Amino acid sequence: MGKNALSEIKLKLDGYIGQKIHLKANSGRRKTIERTGILEETYPSVFIVKLDEDQHSFKRVSYSYADILTESVELTVFQPDNEQVQVKYIKAT
Template identity: 35%
Template sequence: MSQADIRKVKSSVDKNVGNRVKIRANRGRHKIDITEGVISETYPSIFLVEVENKLDDTVQTVSFSYTDVLTKDVQMQLI
Protein backbone atom coordinates (compact mmCIF):
# COMPACT_ATOMS: atom_id res chain seq x y z
CA MET A 1 0.00 0.00 0.00
CA SER A 2 1.65 3.19 -1.18
CA GLN A 3 0.88 6.86 -0.73
CA ALA A 4 -0.12 7.02 -4.41
CA ASP A 5 -2.83 4.40 -3.79
CA ILE A 6 -4.16 6.36 -0.82
CA ARG A 7 -4.19 9.56 -2.91
CA LYS A 8 -6.21 7.78 -5.63
CA VAL A 9 -8.82 6.67 -3.10
CA LYS A 10 -8.93 10.16 -1.54
CA SER A 11 -9.41 11.85 -4.91
CA SER A 12 -12.19 9.40 -5.77
CA VAL A 13 -13.96 10.11 -2.48
CA ASP A 14 -13.39 13.88 -2.97
CA LYS A 15 -15.20 13.73 -6.31
CA ASN A 16 -18.22 12.09 -4.69
CA VAL A 17 -18.75 14.44 -1.73
CA GLY A 18 -22.48 15.00 -1.43
CA ASN A 19 -23.37 11.74 -3.16
CA ARG A 20 -25.28 8.90 -1.55
CA VAL A 21 -23.32 5.69 -0.88
CA LYS A 22 -23.96 2.22 0.47
CA ILE A 23 -21.21 1.15 2.88
CA ARG A 24 -20.34 -2.37 3.97
CA ALA A 25 -17.92 -2.19 6.91
CA ASN A 26 -16.16 -5.22 8.38
CA ARG A 27 -15.97 -4.56 12.13
CA GLY A 28 -14.13 -7.78 13.01
CA ARG A 29 -15.22 -11.05 14.63
CA HIS A 30 -17.75 -11.72 11.87
CA LYS A 31 -19.54 -8.39 12.48
CA ILE A 32 -20.50 -6.57 9.31
CA ASP A 33 -22.38 -3.25 9.25
CA ILE A 34 -24.28 -2.26 6.11
CA THR A 35 -25.49 1.34 6.02
CA GLU A 36 -26.44 4.04 3.57
CA GLY A 37 -25.45 7.66 3.88
CA VAL A 38 -24.05 10.77 2.25
CA ILE A 39 -20.34 11.58 2.05
CA SER A 40 -20.16 14.89 3.88
CA GLU A 41 -16.50 15.87 4.29
CA THR A 42 -12.99 14.67 3.50
CA TYR A 43 -9.79 15.19 5.46
CA PRO A 44 -6.19 14.12 4.77
CA SER A 45 -6.58 10.66 6.31
CA ILE A 46 -10.32 10.15 6.92
CA PHE A 47 -13.69 10.95 5.38
CA LEU A 48 -17.07 11.44 7.02
CA VAL A 49 -20.40 9.88 6.09
CA GLU A 50 -23.70 11.13 7.51
CA VAL A 51 -26.05 8.22 8.21
CA GLU A 52 -29.75 8.76 8.95
CA ASN A 53 -31.42 6.65 11.60
CA LYS A 54 -34.88 5.92 10.21
CA LEU A 55 -36.34 4.95 13.60
CA ASP A 56 -35.97 8.34 15.29
CA ASP A 57 -34.90 10.63 12.40
CA THR A 58 -31.47 11.44 13.83
CA VAL A 59 -28.30 11.88 11.81
CA GLN A 60 -25.11 10.15 12.90
CA THR A 61 -21.68 11.01 11.49
CA VAL A 62 -19.38 8.04 10.93
CA SER A 63 -15.72 8.29 9.96
CA PHE A 64 -13.70 5.93 7.79
CA SER A 65 -10.07 5.96 6.72
CA TYR A 66 -8.84 5.67 3.16
CA THR A 67 -6.63 2.74 4.19
CA ASP A 68 -9.78 0.85 5.29
CA VAL A 69 -11.05 1.19 1.73
CA LEU A 70 -7.73 -0.03 0.31
CA THR A 71 -7.63 -3.08 2.60
CA LYS A 72 -11.30 -3.77 1.79
CA ASP A 73 -12.39 -3.48 5.42
CA VAL A 74 -14.79 -0.85 4.06
CA GLN A 75 -16.52 -1.28 0.70
CA MET A 76 -18.45 1.57 -0.86
CA GLN A 77 -20.95 1.63 -3.69
CA LEU A 78 -22.59 4.73 -5.17
CA ILE A 79 -26.38 4.68 -5.09
Protein backbone atom coordinates (compact mmCIF):
# COMPACT_ATOMS: atom_id res chain seq x y z
CA MET A 1 0.00 0.00 0.00
CA GLY A 2 2.05 3.05 1.25
CA LYS A 3 3.91 5.04 -1.37
CA ASN A 4 2.51 3.04 -4.29
CA ALA A 5 -1.08 3.83 -3.26
CA LEU A 6 -0.30 7.55 -2.98
CA SER A 7 1.35 7.60 -6.40
CA GLU A 8 -1.69 5.84 -7.90
CA ILE A 9 -3.99 8.51 -6.45
CA LYS A 10 -1.69 11.25 -7.81
CA LEU A 11 -1.70 9.68 -11.28
CA LYS A 12 -5.49 9.50 -11.23
CA LEU A 13 -5.75 13.17 -10.21
CA ASP A 14 -3.24 14.21 -12.90
CA GLY A 15 -5.88 13.30 -15.48
CA TYR A 16 -8.41 15.66 -13.90
CA ILE A 17 -6.30 18.85 -13.76
CA GLY A 18 -8.37 21.83 -14.88
CA GLN A 19 -11.72 20.19 -14.15
CA LYS A 20 -14.36 21.27 -11.64
CA ILE A 21 -14.39 19.25 -8.42
CA HIS A 22 -16.39 19.02 -5.21
CA LEU A 23 -14.55 18.37 -1.93
CA LYS A 24 -16.04 17.07 1.27
CA ALA A 25 -13.43 17.22 4.03
CA ASN A 26 -13.73 15.83 7.54
CA SER A 27 -12.44 18.45 9.96
CA GLY A 28 -13.01 16.49 13.16
CA ARG A 29 -15.69 16.46 15.84
CA ARG A 30 -18.44 15.58 13.38
CA LYS A 31 -17.68 18.65 11.25
CA THR A 32 -17.42 18.47 7.50
CA ILE A 33 -16.47 21.21 5.08
CA GLU A 34 -17.79 21.18 1.52
CA ARG A 35 -16.09 23.19 -1.21
CA THR A 36 -16.18 23.43 -4.97
CA GLY A 37 -13.44 24.61 -7.27
CA ILE A 38 -11.01 23.67 -10.01
CA LEU A 39 -8.24 21.11 -9.57
CA GLU A 40 -5.36 23.44 -10.30
CA GLU A 41 -2.17 21.41 -9.88
CA THR A 42 -0.69 18.23 -8.45
CA TYR A 43 2.65 18.00 -6.68
CA PRO A 44 4.51 14.96 -5.33
CA SER A 45 2.77 15.13 -1.93
CA VAL A 46 -0.23 17.45 -2.30
CA PHE A 47 -2.82 18.72 -4.76
CA ILE A 48 -4.08 22.30 -5.05
CA VAL A 49 -7.70 23.33 -5.55
CA LYS A 50 -8.60 26.86 -6.70
CA LEU A 51 -11.90 27.60 -4.97
CA ASP A 52 -14.90 29.32 -6.51
CA GLU A 53 -14.40 32.97 -5.57
CA ASP A 54 -18.04 33.78 -4.88
CA GLN A 55 -18.42 31.00 -2.30
CA HIS A 56 -15.19 31.17 -0.26
CA SER A 57 -13.16 33.82 1.50
CA PHE A 58 -9.79 32.41 0.40
CA LYS A 59 -8.57 31.42 -3.03
CA ARG A 60 -6.79 28.06 -2.76
CA VAL A 61 -6.60 25.00 -0.52
CA SER A 62 -4.29 22.03 -0.57
CA TYR A 63 -4.74 18.46 0.57
CA SER A 64 -2.45 15.45 0.60
CA TYR A 65 -3.06 12.22 -1.27
CA ALA A 66 -3.09 10.50 2.12
CA ASP A 67 -6.29 12.45 2.90
CA ILE A 68 -7.99 10.65 0.00
CA LEU A 69 -6.42 7.31 0.99
CA THR A 70 -7.71 7.58 4.57
CA GLU A 71 -11.05 8.92 3.31
CA SER A 72 -10.85 12.11 5.36
CA VAL A 73 -11.41 13.92 2.03
CA GLU A 74 -13.99 12.81 -0.52
CA LEU A 75 -13.35 14.15 -4.00
CA THR A 76 -15.88 14.18 -6.82
CA VAL A 77 -14.93 15.30 -10.33
CA PHE A 78 -17.51 16.86 -12.66
CA GLN A 79 -16.87 15.59 -16.20
CA PRO A 80 -17.67 17.78 -19.23
CA ASP A 81 -20.63 15.49 -20.08
CA ASN A 82 -22.21 16.21 -16.63
CA GLU A 83 -21.08 12.82 -15.30
CA GLN A 84 -19.66 12.75 -11.76
CA VAL A 85 -16.66 10.58 -10.90
CA GLN A 86 -15.68 9.94 -7.29
CA VAL A 87 -11.92 9.65 -6.77
CA LYS A 88 -11.00 6.84 -4.34
CA TYR A 89 -8.19 4.41 -3.83
CA ILE A 90 -9.34 0.85 -4.34
CA LYS A 91 -6.73 -1.73 -3.43
CA ALA A 92 -6.09 -4.15 -6.27
CA THR A 93 -6.23 -7.78 -5.28
